[in-house]
Amino acid sequence: KxxxxxxxxxxxxxxxxxxxxxxxYTVSPFSNLRWYKQDTxxxxxxxxxxxxxxxxxxxxxxxxxxxxxxxxxxxxITASQLSDSASYICVVSRQGGATNxxxxxxxxxxxxxx
Amino acid sequence: ExxxxxxxxxxxxxMGQEVILRCVPISNHLYFYWYRQILGQKVEFLVSFYNNEIxxxxxIFDDQFSVERPDGSNFTLKIRSTKLEDSAMYFCASSGxxxxxNEQFFGPGTRLTVL
Numbered sequence: 001k002x003x004x005x006x007x008x009x010x011x012x013x014x015x016x017x018x019x020x021x022x023x024x025y026t027v028s029p030f031s032n033l034r035w036y037k038q039d040t041x042x043x044x045x046x047x048x049x050x051x052x053x054x055x056x057x058x059x060x061x062x063x064x065x066x067x068x069x070x071x072x073x074x075x076x077i078t079a080s081q082l083s084d085s086a087s088y089i090c091v092v093s094r095q096g097g098a099t100n101x102x103x104x105x106x107x108x109x110x111x112x113x114x
Numbered sequence: 115e116x117x118x119x120x121x122x123x124x125x126x127x128x129m130g131q132e133v134i135l136r137c138v139p140i141s142n143h144l145y146f147y148w149y150r151q152i153l154g155q156k157v158e159f160l161v162s163f164y165n166n167e168i169x170x171x172x173x174i175f176d177d178q179f180s181v182e183r184p185d186g187s188n189f190t191l192k193i194r195s196t197k198l199e200d201s202a203m204y205f206c207a208s209s210g211x212x213x214x215x216n217e218q219f220f221g222p223g224t225r226l227t228v229l
Contacts, residue, residue, distance in 0.1 A: 043118070043205050043220030044157065089157070101170060102149075102218065104157040 002027040004092050004105035012111045017080055021108045023073040023090030031095040035064050035075045038087045038107065047075070047088075080112045116140045118221035120206050126227045127196055135191045135224045137206030146189045147207040147218060148181065150174070157205065163189065196228045 004025045013019050025033070032051045036044035048057045052068040061078045077084055090105040119138045127133050139146050148160040161171040163181050178194045189208075193200055203225050207218040 041203075041223070041225075043207075043222050045220070046217055049217065101159045101162065101172075102157075103159075104149075106156045 002092075002094065002103050004090050004103055006088075006090050006105040006108050008108060009106070010109040010111070012113060013080055015080060015082055015112055015114050018076065018078050019080060019110065021075045021077075021088050021090075021110070023075070023105055025071050025073070025090070025092045025103075025105075027092040027094055027103055029095040030068065030071075031093040033064075033066055033073050034091045034093070034102075035062070035073075036089045036091055038089055040086070044089055044091075077110075080110075082112050082114060085110060085112045118206055118208055118219050120204075120221040120224050122224060123222065124225045124227070126229065129198055129228055130195050133193050133196055133226065135193075135204050135206075135226070137189045137191075137208075137221055138187050139189055139206065139208030140210075140219055141187070143208035143210050143219075145169075145209045145211065145216070146181075146183070147209075148191045149205045149207065149220075150202040151205065151223075152199075152202045160191075160204075193226075196226075198228050201226055201228045 007022045034049045035047045037047055038044045047062050048059050048064040050057050050066045056065045063076045066073045087107040087109050089107040091102045121136045146163045149157050151157045159172050161175045162169040180192045182190050203223040205223045206221040209216040209218045
């Protein structure tokens with residue numbers, strides 16, 4: 001079954017600290033993996049997108065890694081800010097199919113405290 | 115910067131009533147999607163739409179759901195006879211192409227509450 005699992009479910013860190021969020025997937029055939037940030041009550045916003053040949057991709061203080069062999073990804077946030085408080089969702093896209101249907105993980109709820 | 119917009123932001127309705135959720139995709143996009151997110155759960159794909167017809171739909175998208183692009187700018191999701199379990203956030207998204215590498219841009223969502 002095509003699934004995306006994330007850990008931890010929630011995380012509380014102090015402002016300025018780093019953190020790493022994990023994602024495991026069983027989606028096949030794999031096309032690409034994205035990390036989205038979703039603020040409460042808002043739509044998801046894309047942070048990074050990686051294909052199977054990419055091991056790492058950065059977007060400012062966000063760095064995503066991908067191990068296509070073990071089907072794992074991580075999102076590292078450096079020097080966290082209060083505005084980083086949000087849900088971070090790992091999303092995988094399958095190859096084939098009529099259109100680009102995205103398979104979402106359950107998300108990690110991050111709270112950054114002053 | 116162009117963005118996807120959705121109206122209304124919050125819709126409250128009685129069970130059994132029809133609702134229409136509206137979306138204005140990014141103007142030069144050709145592929146449109148609806149997703150839903152039940153409170154506390156993951157975002158789920160409902161349907162994709164291209165060239166005035168449904169490209170793909172999930173098992174959630176049953177006969178009570180329909181989508182339409184009534185004019186050149188709007189993309190709507192209609193729920194014919196709402197049920198309590200239809201209460202969720204509904205997100206519209208659009209992309210410039212159908213490739214899995216094309217980024218989907220999401221709207222802010224419509225919160226549907228069925229009483």
